[in-house]
Amino acid sequence: MAQQADTTAMRRAVELAARGLGATSPNPVVGCVITDASGHRVGEGWHQRAGGPHAEVHALREAGVLARGGTAYVTLEPCNHTGRTGPCAQALIEAGISRVVYAVGDPNPQATGGADTLRAAGTEVSQGLLADEAETVNIAWLTSVRRGRPFVRWKYAATLDGRIAAADGTSRWISSAESRADVHRLRAEADAVVVGSGTARADDPHLAVRDVEGAVQPLRVVVDTEASAVKPGARILDDAAPTLIAIAEDAEGPLTTAAGAVTAEVVRLPRAERGLSVPALLDALHARGVRSVLLEGGPTLAGAFIAAGAVDEVVGYLAPVLLGAGPAALADAGISTITDALRLDVTETAHIGSDLRITATLKGA
Ligand SMILES: NC(=O)c1ccc[n+]([C@@H]2O[C@H](COP(=O)([O-])OP(=O)(O)OC[C@H]3O[C@@H](n4cnc5c(N)ncnc54)[C@H](OP(=O)(O)O)[C@@H]3O)[C@@H](O)[C@H]2O)c1
Numbered sequence: 001m002a003q004q005a006d007t008t009a010m011r012r013a014v015e016l017a018a019r020g021l022g023a024t025s026p027n028p029v030v031g032c033v034i035t036d037a038s039g040h041r042v043g044e045g046w047h048q049r050a051g052g053p054h055a056e057v058h059a060l061r062e063a064g065v066l067a068r069g070g071t072a073y074v075t076l077e078p079c080n081h082t083g084r085t086g087p088c089a090q091a092l093i094e095a096g097i098s099r100v101v102y103a104v105g106d107p108n109p110q111a112t113g114g115a116d117t118l119r120a121a122g123t124e125v126s127q128g129l130l131a132d133e134a135e136t137v138n139i140a141w142l143t144s145v146r147r148g149r150p151f152v153r154w155k156y157a158a159t160l161d162g163r164i165a166a167a168d169g170t171s172r173w174i175s176s177a178e179s180r181a182d183v184h185r186l187r188a189e190a191d192a193v194v195v196g197s198g199t200a201r202a203d204d205p206h207l208a209v210r211d212v213e214g215a216v217q218p219l220r221v222v223v224d225t226e227a228s229a230v231k232p233g234a235r236i237l238d239d240a241a242p243t244l245i246a247i248a249e250d251a252e253g254p255l256t257t258a259a260g261a262v263t264a265e266v267v268r269l270p271r272a273e274r275g276l277s278v279p280a281l282l283d284a285l286h287a288r289g290v291r292s293v294l295l296e297g298g299p300t301l302a303g304a305f306i307a308a309g310a311v312d313e314v315v316g317y318l319a320p321v322l323l324g325a326g327p328a329a330l331a332d333a334g335i336s337t338i339t340d341a342l343r344l345d346v347t348e349t350a351h352i353g354s355d356l357r358i359t360a361t362l363k364g365a
Pocket of ligand 1: 155156164165170174195197199202203223224225226272275296297298300301
């Protein structure tokens with residue numbers, strides 16, 4: 001059945017797009033499948049890195065002359081502009097593709113219009129097939145275009161009674177080895193991993209990706225208002241991944257000792273009522289090409305992000321462990337009455353080792 005074949009090809013395109021996660025910013029992840037005039041798959045491609053060929057170009061190269069009269073399945077509307085590479089709509093026309101099926105329209109004002117260009121050239125075009133799946137795989141980039149700030153995924157590991165550390169501050173390891181490995185996958189998908197100064201002090205975290213094949217290391221970020229939490233020798237200052245320390249514009253902290261002899265970059269940001277301005281931090285990251293942030297806590301900084309309306313997705317690893325005392329997963333987020341409680345939509349639950357991983361989006365996010 002033609003419809004089933006369309007769905008199968010687009011599902012494959014979504015799978016291909018996912019291969020680019022964590023490696024394409026500031027560009028989207030895109031997958032493309034090309035079938036010949038009789039419906040046989042003759043080309044596949046995905047956008048592998050910013051500045052490299054787009055998914056359509058990879059797939060057209062593989063298809064060669066067999067693309068003529070064929071169909072292109074693309075997860076995102078083919079682009080219409082010349083950036084570091086030429087417009088994909090034109091490449092599809094020149095290859096003689098007679099039908100283009102794409103899942104999600106391009107919200108980027110600079111790149112949109114590819115569908116119109118294709119139609120004007122006589123190509124049959126349709127939109128919307130597996131749009132939800134294609135949107136999900138590309139949610140970081142789509143969110144960043146729509147909101148003008150990076151997509152923020154807040155991740156935490158808590159006991160079943162909702163605590164992220166014991167009363168004495170110790171927290172290693174609440175979750176299972178499998179969950180911790182899963183977090184490395186989330187880091188690999190992110191452009192930046194962010195923690196607060198409290199976590200930097202308590203845990204001396206490393207925050208780089210381990211054991212994920214082909215991973216591009218994210219930017220490691222510490223939000224350290226007074227430039228006092230990241231000390232020489234901190235694990236985050238090694239050369240496993242780039243590091244950025246966000247401090248206040250007027251901070252007089254021991255910057256030279258914190259960042260002097262190391263490769264860490266420092267950005268000065270305006271203060272907020274408490275700590276640094278979250279929107280200013282996200283603006284600074286966005287300006288550096290960061291399109292997705294993995295916020296790894298702790299609870300105080302997560303509270304500030306929630307209060308600023310700057311969390312798009314929550315990933316909680318719930319471990320079958322009880323503590324009875326110790327800090328909760330989320331500190332003050334500006335919510336004081338039950339009618340103001342943030343209600344989330346659960347999008348996935350999964351067993352990871354002995355833990356339960358719950359993924360949820362903020363309603364209306
Ligand atoms: N289980 C988990 O998933 C997990 C994850 C992370 C952390 N933890 C645990 O959490 C504990 C640390 O949490 P924490 O809440 O004390 O620290 P945190 O959230 O990592 O950092 C809080 C600090 O960030 C700074 N900050 C900068 N801008 C801010 C803003 N806009 N709003 C609020 N704070 C801002 C503030 O200090 P300055 O302004 O002075 O810089 C603030 O005290 C540790 O015990 C750690 O082990 C657990």
